[in-house]
Amino acid sequence: MSRLDSFIRRMEAQREILNSVSKSIHALPGPVLEVGLGNGRTYSHLRELMPEREIFVFDRAVNAHPSSIPEDKYLFLGEVEETLASCGDRITEPAALIHSDIGIGDDQGNIEIAKWLSPLVEERTAVGGIVVCNMELNLSGFNELPLPEGIKPGRYFVYQKS
Numbered sequence: 001m002s003r004l005d006s007f008i009r010r011m012e013a014q015r016e017i018l019n020s021v022s023k024s025i026h027a028l029p030g031p032v033l034e035v036g037l038g039n040g041r042t043y044s045h046l047r048e049l050m051p052e053r054e055i056f057v058f059d060r061a062v063n064a065h066p067s068s069i070p071e072d073k074y075l076f077l078g079e080v081e082e083t084l085a086s087c088g089d090r091i092t093e094p095a096a097l098i099h100s101d102i103g104i105g106d107d108q109g110n111i112e113i114a115k116w117l118s119p120l121v122e123e124r125t126a127v128g129g130i131v132v133c134n135m136e137l138n139l140s141g142f143n144e145l146p147l148p149e150g151i152k153p154g155r156y157f158v159y160q161k162s
């Protein structure tokens with residue numbers, strides 16, 4: 001498969017999963033946490049899917065399209081390891097959805113990230129809340145959910161807090 005095909009499939013999987021989980025959390029209160037703003041494409045999609053939700057965004061820098069830059073009160077700038085650990089004074093409710101897209105495409109690097117990301121995500125998710133991540137996490141008290149049909153296993157990981 002060409003890299004273009006692979007990229008398109010990854011984006012389609014991302015969109016499909018976000019569409020699906022936004023329906024699943026419909027009745028669950030709590031904000032959405034977008035970990036890794038990047039260009040802001042998934043942030044833009046989450047805003048369209050859930051215009052009524054507060055969406056808090058984490059990144060070390062803002063490099064997003066101007067139409068996809070959150071207001072300051074929804075933005076946490078710095079290393080996620082620090083900002084996600086200390087955001088509790090501004091984000092007082094557990095999250096209905098956490099979407100994390102900060103992987104580096106390298107298996108060993110992702111394993112290292114997952115070590116510190118997993119406990120932070122565990123702590124910030126509401127009971128019944130969903131975590132969507134581009135790398136495998138090690139979450140206790142969560143069930144891994146099946147991916148929507150047609151998405152290759154290992155491309156994305158979806159968990160629900162029990």
Ligand SMILES: C[S@@+](CC[C@H](N)C(=O)[O-])C[C@H]1O[C@@H](n2cnc3c(N)ncnc32)[C@H](O)[C@@H]1O
Pocket residue numbers: 035036037038039040041042043058059060061063078079080081101102103
């Ligand atoms: C792949 S991009 C996210 C793309 C985004 N989902 C989109 O659709 O445009 C990953 C982002 O995560 C940020 N990032 C990666 N590791 C981080 C870390 N440890 N702390 C803060 N930001 C990080 C990078 O700066 C980058 O902007």
